[in-house]
Amino acid sequence: MSERFYTIGMAGHIDHGKTTLTKALTNIDTDRLKEEKERAISIELGYAPLSLGDDYHVSVIDVPGHEKFIRQMIAGVAGIDLVILVVAADEGVMPQTVEHLDILNLLGIHHGLIVVTKMDQIEEDMIELIEEDIGGQVEGTFFEGSELLFVDSVSKKGIPELREKIKERLAGIPVRDARGAFRLPIDQVFTVHGQGTVVRGTVYEGEVSEGDTLELLPQQRKVRARQLQVHHQPKKTGRAGQRVAVNLGGVSKQEVSRGDVLVSTQYYSTTRTIDISLNTVDNLKFPLKQRGYIKCHLGTAEVYGKIVFFDRNELTEGKGVLCQLRLDQPVVTRRGDRFILRRPSPVETIGGGTVIDPQAEKYKFGEETIEMLSRKSKGTPEERLIDLLKEKKSLAEKEALNDLSMDKEELDEVTAALAKEGSLKVFGRTLVLEATAQELIDMIEEELKAYHTDYPLRDGKELAQIKQDFSSYGNEAAGKIIDEAISQGVFVKTGALLASADFKPGYPKQWAKRMQQVEDSLMSQGLEVEPSAVLFEKAGLPEDWAREQTHFLLRTGNVMSLDDKHLLSSDAFNKGLISLYHNTGERFTLQEAKHIFGLTRKYLVPLMERIDESGFTKREDSERVWVKKPAE
Template sequence: MSSMSVVATAGHVDHGKSTLVKALTGIEPDRWEEEQRRALTIDLGYAWTTLPGGGTVAFVDVPGHRRFIGNMLAGLGPVPAVMFVVAADESWMPQSAEHLAAAAALGVEHALLVVTRADLADPAPALARARAELSEAGLAPRAALAVSARAGAGMDELRAAVADLVAALPAPDPAARVRLWIDRAFTINGAGTVVTGTLPAGTIRVGDTLDLLGRRVSVRGLHSLEQPRDAVSGVARVAVNLRGVATADLHRGQALLTPGAWHATSVLDVRLTLPEGARTAADLPEHLMLHIGTAAHEARVRPLGSDGARLTLAEPLPLAAGDRAILRDPGTGRVAGALVLDVDPPELRRRGAGARRAEELAARAAGVDLTIEVRARGYLGVEEARRLGVGDDDLTTLPAGIVRRADLLVDERVWSRWQEALSDVTADYARTHPLEPWMPADAARTAAGIPRLDLVGPLAEAAGLTHEGGRVHEPGIRADLGAAEAGLARIEARLAAQPFAAPEQPELDAAGLGPREVAAAVRAGRLLRLDDGVLLQPIAPAKAMRILAGLPQPFTTSEARKALDTTRRVAIPLLEHLDAKGWTRRLDAGHREVAR
């Protein structure tokens, strides 16, 4: 299966999100007859397309109307990137702001800004306003462009921008524990119960046993993009045919889990990102709706310090430190972000326990922040970590799965994948470039998906590769000259006996040594190329110095030529080479001496 990425839409009602998705994919995302009749997205829609350059992107199209904000949050929750849509003829609107607040609260870092209906109004004002709003919210878009989905203007540029967006997304771990938040559950005749969702990481296979509501269910079948699969790894849209549960027992907000790998909790401690108008956690209502994944549950909020809180949920949920959620006030529509810090917090019974817990959470948040940043990027510079507020103690005792490599903090799983990828691409390069099996380091970085050139050296060392001269290769690898190998060996043997009798072109032609083969032999250190195309053994200069040192000093070019038993064609470039190395010194137009 080719690689897949998942992107959610966001934006005000009737700004053309569904029309845009249909223009990109050719698939109508509005599934219901009522949605198509009213031209209004009510529930989540799904569509997909192949990207320029390969790979697939699936879109989760969310409703824009405020009455369906719960459905919107269910679509946005499990998705790593957002395509934010604003209409040129209406510009920034109330649900634009509400959707942006939700994306920011969830910590979405990857965004694309699209101004639609550019055929109806000048898109520049809407583009400028929306770009400013997103940037102010900390969601600077990777690209911002104007299109007309109906007229087709700008669509090729948009497809390229989507491809660029998903290429920047962090690679998920296929071996991670599974948590598939269910967004639909239905029955298919002959197959039985089917659920769908966005799988962010991990792998589901046919025959797997998964946990659901404390009961075990088995995977009878899998589909992704309407094709049957034996296994699906995140990130992916997936439909799971389940055995052992009735459709009536399932609903949006439940989760399929790796058995024994998740802690279901109804009490958790979080750090809050407060909405505008709230100075501390105490300014929030006591009862809010918690949205995480596709789930929505009432939560009672107990403030812990200025930006910490303990949440007590109506039902337990499978959560982990580092999860991001939204707390929403159904009355005002205001949202707060919630970063999960502890899913098994201690009871707060004694006087002053809340204040002490607030201090503990402030310290714990630094470690969780560090884990999130490193997991998202694969690595983080130590100085950048300090700017995020990570203290020296946190840098000394790193969270599990994060290691320090010089001035970098690295996710061990990502580091291992980079090592493996670097080994693979260098081996492939050597196979396809037998005359030059030493891969340029920057080409290796790009092919292996390594984000920084200065990481290539440490990764090469960790992978047992050689990194020198701006190239990466397996230790001791030599150029494979193929049929020319025997000819080169003959020339090497002759030069061993006659070190200064450089081969002429007819001898090179007879040996099968064309320009590429000669260049490969020089790069491999088997031949030394002097000026004017003179080829000698690499040890020829040292041999020449032993002979020249025995001559009366200073000596002439003619005396050196006779002593070396060679021609003027060879002698002059060889002597100039020795001058350049500082082994001989030119005194005048006709004399040199050995440098003492």
């Protein structure tokens, strides 16, 4: 069978035997701090490997039970696969046990075992009463109906049976998906002499290998995984479900804190505004006010912020309340992540739930926002991608991975399915809905139609300007859509200009006769033409249209510029050029040219300069030399 990686959490009231039970199962004492030894309580998270054989790789987390250490408890429980709820036989369910149950429920943990410790301290006839007491307390939780396992951790009575039961339960729990992008919320930071900074945590998603370049968030700091260890054993890789220690290169211990996250460099980003679905605890002591101050536990992070409601100004209790968190500091999260909310003062657990949108925006108060959040929360991956693309018009693959909290493989499956059915276009790493692409094409066609009406003599509109006009679609996406439309014959690109496929530049109907009059005059006047302004004035053309026709005639090549005041028929210029070539030798003077053309200096000088500029002749002192022969 393939290797299976799991994390088990020990939860329960202080001094109910979690640490002793962990030691009985693993032969490791997880109380590692001097203060913990002296006070006989767990302050920090304790970890130990549990050997079950058959390729099962299991980490046991002994989470603190004392109320003051609830933060560490939440950090430890986030990311576990199976919970062992520890209840001491001589005390039963205590207040801290109830709070742990609430937190486990709110974190969406579904698999658990109930273990009653210190069974040597009770009489046989007390077992039934203990079972009834615990059964009543766990009613309505995922522990409801669970079998109780009685053990004595010191004598190890019941421990072999517990190990078998753990293995049996784990066999029915799917292993964490290692295909996604790597994410490790950090719960411990320390230094090792000669090695530098080491961080530890449970890998939520994906896989990490020795030598990988990672990103430390929210600092946005590039680091390198120099070495990896799993329970003090060197490893080349670590994967989802494993407790992994990573020796980091490129960062000091002072720059890293519990709550920071190690991620694959391109697939995650930070956020401070999160859409959520909130479930409160059943007996909330005090109502939660609009924009009330909260403490959010997300993964291993603990961040303060405010809660924003869109359909109420106060919350006493509720399930699936759609609202938003606006945090004081950035966090790393994805859709579907679980969180816990606590009230800073007076201290109590408010509730918890799931992240709907990790990259949320600010919305208006009202039913419309609630309906939108409801759609977000219920949508399939395909529906969520479609909704997001409707909102943002186009998305780079990296943005989609962030905004939708999908891994790359899942996104690839979704995009492939939507592309196959024809509702999505994929341009490299850019995603656009087919309807959006068509909408953009239609809008550009309307834009070009209006432009061709206003400027019928131009070859088209500047493509750069069109992209700027429709920048809300994303420059890259707009460019790809336009390129595809050009290849399909919808548009025609001439240089840097874009035009409708059926458009041909030409004189507009209302000015056609007058423009033709100017063109005819230029053709008939030969080399001795009237100034352009006079020609346009005689034809009765407004200044704007005169300017447009000038550019049009120059672009078509029928006309050329003699100087800044005169246009010249290209045909007249070519005929004159050929005549000059045949009636002169290799060299000739201005006087000879005057004799051939019969022009005054007013026209002769600019004409000869134009011939020079065209590369046919070159001036040397008072003569001109032929450089190339004109085509006949």
